[in-house]
Amino acid sequence: xxxxxxIAILGGGNLGNSLAxxxxxxxxxxxxxxIVTRRKVQLLNHLQEQNIQVTSDNRKAVEESxxxxxxxxxxxxxxxxxxxxxxxxxxxxxxVSSVTGFSINQIRPFCGKVPVVRIMPNxxxxxxxxxxxxAAQEDDKEALKEVQTLFNLLGKTLVIGEELMEASxxxxxxxxxxxxxxxxxxxxxxxEIGFPSETAQFIAAQTLRG
Numbered sequence: 001x002x003x004x005x006x007i008a009i010l011g012g013g014n015l016g017n018s019l020a021x022x023x024x025x026x027x028x029x030x031x032x033x034x035i036v037t038r039r040k041v042q043l044l045n046h047l048q049e050q051n052i053q054v055t056s057d058n059r060k061a062v063e064e065s066x067x068x069x070x071x072x073x074x075x076x077x078x079x080x081x082x083x084x085x086x087x088x089x090x091x092x093x094x095x096v097s098s099v100t101g102f103s104i105n106q107i108r109p110f111c112g113k114v115p116v117v118r119i120m121p122n123x124x125x126x127x128x129x130x131x132x133x134x135a136a137q138e139d140d141k142e143a144l145k146e147v148q149t150l151f152n153l154l155g156k157t158l159v160i161g162e163e164l165m166e167a168s169x170x171x172x173x174x175x176x177x178x179x180x181x182x183x184x185x186x187x188x189x190x191x192e193i194g195f196p197s198e199t200a201q202f203i204a205a206q207t208l209r210g
Contacts, residue, residue: 004033005029005033005066005067006033006034006035006064006065006066006067007023007029007033007034007035007065007066007067007069008035008036008037008058008061008062008064008065008067008068008069009034009035009036009037009069009071010037010058010061010062010068010069010070010071010072010080010084011037011038011070011071011072011073011076011080012036012037012038012043012044012047012054012071013038013071013072013073014123015071015098015121015122015123015125016036016038016069016071017036017044017047017126018121018122018123018124018125018126018130019069019071019121019125019126019154020034020036020047020052021047021125021126022125022126022127022128022130022153022154023153023154024050024052025126025127025128026128026153026154028153031050031051031052031053032051032052032053034052034053035052035053035054035055035061035064035065036052036053036054036055037054037055037056037057037058037061038054038056039056040056041054041055041056058080058083058084059083059084059087062084062087062088062093063087065093066092066093066094067093067094067096067147067150068084068088068093068094068095068096069096069097069098069119070095070096070097070098070099071098071099072099073099074099074100074101074102077097077099077102081107081110081111082110085110085111088110088111088112088114089114090112090113090114090115093114093115094114094115094116094117094143094146094147095107095111095114095115095116095117096116096117096118096119096147097116097117097118097119098118098119098120098121100120100165100166100169101166103118103162104116104118104135104136104137104162115136115139115140115142115143116136116137116140116143117134117135117136117140117143117144117147118134118135118136118162118165119132119133119134119147119151120132120133120134120165120168120169120172121151121154121155121172122172122175122176123176124155124176125151125154125155128153128154128155129155130151130154130155130156131155131156131157131158131172131175132151132154132155132156132157132158132172133157133158133159133160133164133165133168133172134147134148134151134157134158134159134160135159135160135161135162135164135165136162137162144159179208182208183201183204183205183208186200186204186207186208187200187201187204188200190203190204
C-alpha cells in the first residue's frame, strides 16, 4: 500500500505536522510522496528540510495525490472544499477529514462519489502513538479499511459510529492536553514537597508512562 502512495495533507498546523512527521518516521513512505499545504508556507520549512513537499496550492496537492487528508480548522472547511471540489476524482481519491463538527453528509455535496472517511487522531501520531477513531458510511467501507491500515502505522485505531466522532474529539484528541495538565499538576506537587523542578518532572513523567 505504501510504496508509491501519495498523500496530501491540507492544513499544515499542529495535527498536519504531526501526521506528516509520523508517516515519514514509519520508514514506509518516501518524503517526496508526502505533500503538506499551508497558506504561510514558510512555516513548513522544517518539513521541507526533510524533503517533504510543501506548498500553498491545495488544488495542486490534491491532483498529485491519492489520499487527501484535511486537517484545517472547522471555519476553513467549506472554503477549502469549494476550492478543491472540481479536482477530486472518484476513481482516484479518498477524502479523509479530521475536521470536527463537519459530517460526511455535509462533505458529500462537495465531492460527489469520492469515498469519505472521517478520522480523529491526535498529535501523538508524530511518535507513532496516536489514538485514531474512524468512521465512514456503508458504501465507503473499502476506503475505510485502507485508511485504517494507514493509521495503524501511527498508533492504535478504532472504527466507531459517526455519531460518536465529536465525543472522540473530547476523549482522544483533547485527551492529550488533559494528560499534560495532569502531568504539570503532578510536577508542581513534586516541587512543593521538595524536589527540584527537573527531578519532579522526570519522576512524574515516568510514573505516568508506567
